[in-house]
Amino acid sequence: MLQILIQGFLLSGLYALIAMGFTLIFSVGRVLDLAYGAYLLIGGYTYFHFSQTLGFPAAAGLALAAVVGCAMGLAKFRLIVKPLGGGHVAVEISTLILAVVLQAGVVLVFGDSSKILLPIVPGVERLEGATVPYSNLLAAVASWIILLGLYCFVRFTHTGRAMQAVSMDARGAVISGIDSDRINAITWMISGALGALGGVFFASYTQLYPGMWVAPLIISVAVVIVGGIGSIIGTLVVAHIVGFMEITVSALIAPELRGVVTMLLIIGVLVLRPRGLFGREEI
Amino acid sequence: MAYLEIDGLSAFYGRAQALFGVSLEADQGDIIAVIGANGAGKSTLFDSVMGLTRTQGDVRLEGESLIGMGTSTIVRRGVGYAPERFNLFPYMTVRDNLLVGAYTAREDIQNNLEMVHALFPRLKEREGQETSTQSGGERQMVSLGRALMTSPRLLFVDEPTIGLAPRVCNEIAEALRRLRGEFGLTILIAEQNANFALSLSDRIYVLESGRVTAQGTHDELSDDETLAAAYFGH
Ligand SMILES: Nc1ncnc2c1ncn2[C@@H]1O[C@H](COP(=O)(O)OP(=O)(O)OP(=O)(O)O)[C@@H](O)[C@H]1O
Ligand SMILES: [Mg+2]
Numbered sequence: 001m002l003q004i005l006i007q008g009f010l011l012s013g014l015y016a017l018i019a020m021g022f023t024l025i026f027s028v029g030r031v032l033d034l035a036y037g038a039y040l041l042i043g044g045y046t047y048f049h050f051s052q053t054l055g056f057p058a059a060a061g062l063a064l065a066a067v068v069g070c071a072m073g074l075a076k077f078r079l080i081v082k083p084l085g086g087g088h089v090a091v092e093i094s095t096l097i098l099a100v101v102l103q104a105g106v107v108l109v110f111g112d113s114s115k116i117l118l119p120i121v122p123g124v125e126r127l128e129g130a131t132v133p134y135s136n137l138l139a140a141v142a143s144w145i146i147l148l149g150l151y152c153f154v155r156f157t158h159t160g161r162a163m164q165a166v167s168m169d170a171r172g173a174v175i176s177g178i179d180s181d182r183i184n185a186i187t188w189m190i191s192g193a194l195g196a197l198g199g200v201f202f203a204s205y206t207q208l209y210p211g212m213w214v215a216p217l218i219i220s221v222a223v224v225i226v227g228g229i230g231s232i233i234g235t236l237v238v239a240h241i242v243g244f245m246e247i248t249v250s251a252l253i254a255p256e257l258r259g260v261v262t263m264l265l266i267i268g269v270l271v272l273r274p275r276g277l278f279g280r281e282e283i
Numbered sequence: 284m285a286y287l288e289i290d291g292l293s294a295f296y297g298r299a300q301a302l303f304g305v306s307l308e309a310d311q312g313d314i315i316a317v318i319g320a321n322g323a324g325k326s327t328l329f330d331s332v333m334g335l336t337r338t339q340g341d342v343r344l345e346g347e348s349l350i351g352m353g354t355s356t357i358v359r360r361g362v363g364y365a366p367e368r369f370n371l372f373p374y375m376t377v378r379d380n381l382l383v384g385a386y387t388a389r390e391d392i393q394n395n396l397e398m399v400h401a402l403f404p405r406l407k408e409r410e411g412q413e414t415s416t417q418s419g420g421e422r423q424m425v426s427l428g429r430a431l432m433t434s435p436r437l438l439f440v441d442e443p444t445i446g447l448a449p450r451v452c453n454e455i456a457e458a459l460r461r462l463r464g465e466f467g468l469t470i471l472i473a474e475q476n477a478n479f480a481l482s483l484s485d486r487i488y489v490l491e492s493g494r495v496t497a498q499g500t501h502d503e504l505s506d507d508e509t510l511a512a513a514y515f516g517h
Contacts, residue, residue: 158382158385158386158389161375161379161382161383161386162383162386164372164375164379164383165372165375165383168372168373168374168375169370169371169372169373171335171366171370172369172370172371172372172383172429173372173383174335174354174355175333175335175354175358175364175366175370175430176358176383176384176386176387176429176432176433177354177355177358177359177384177386177387177388177433178355178383178386179353179355
């Protein structure tokens, strides 16, 4: 029981981080970035390459992953989203293709087999029968800190407010003097960094393999669909619903089913509440 | 050279043309009314000056062409816009809506906030309210306030009194008068019915089906009986 509770909270924190990068793009840019999972893939492998293969310190590996994620985000916006104009379906299909291409690229460079990511911080904490790997604790704490930082950024800075403005009324933002291309580019960069960092932590939970972009994408889609167009708070809440559901199901029924419940949740909400549980348009 | 010169401006939505060579001039400190029926092209004219539509022709502010500048640059050059449907940020507070307006004018935030609060004390009282829960009159005030936060020298106001009670209309008229009087703004107001704009404006342009069909002072236009009947209600 305690194990489920602790694991649930730790995993949910990470899921919130992962989903946040995806919902940001959905609320500001109004498109589903189906290549979102590829940030996690590339972020994870970037960390693996620098920290594990080349022996850089863990912090440097994380920073590099974030930088690569940022660059990917910017490139995606400049090379795919912007040239395609407002075409949602075109963006969604292109991003999906991009994810598959990136997966193939990873196979080419790093091979097909999965890789074990050494714990970012080794060791475990035992607490009344529950075991908590420090790595998972780090992932959760780091996620919370990043999300708190993001929350403050969005609420209290001009650029953050401009992101909210674009998400709520793009035309209103433009006539307020906001360059929406610039704000979109910044949002894609933040999204990339969040995804890449999430990828390192995600891989430290499971392992690194070329198909690892799918599961986080489904989790992110679930959070957007269940939460409606994502507010930061809504994203947090729904990430906890998904995280706890997965932990409970894998502890009590079978670990193989954890992804399945998330998909059932997506379908259930789509059928019952097409606008999501918290559907309103804000960050 | 006039302060604002709109010179043979045409505007297009896809293949449809909404403005046909509209020309208009305003001197600094003028209040200009643009009147016309539904669909005459008033909003299109204002949108076009803001760089929001595809256009031909020229718009010059103090001799400098605004065409092709991009809306955010035009706002930076001192053009403010309170559009027809407000385009407020519904889940932000009044204060945050105003602060978004300050995006390009961050040094002036304090002064501009004071100006907005002096013009519309209600906005100070309702600072923490989300605009999605506000009345039409309050939203109009937020919309004007947000435009003023951009530190405009030239202000476009699209149908500021539509659907509002007379008392609120007066409050808004008073605010616009003070903006010209105390702050020297040049103001263009679009209205369907001239009565509101009349009491304020120095000159009137009548727009019909995307063309300027008459212009002049109120007295000049009142002499034309068809115009008077159509727009001045007498
Ligand atoms: N987004 C658009 N796409 C296509 N046509 C448009 C669009 N916006 C306006 N139009 C057309 O352009 C013409 C002028 O419209 P506009 O909104 O500028 O008129 P208006 O004078 O502001 O009217 P109202 O008093 O109803 O606000 C109309 O024929 C309208 O149908
Ligand atoms: Mg109009």
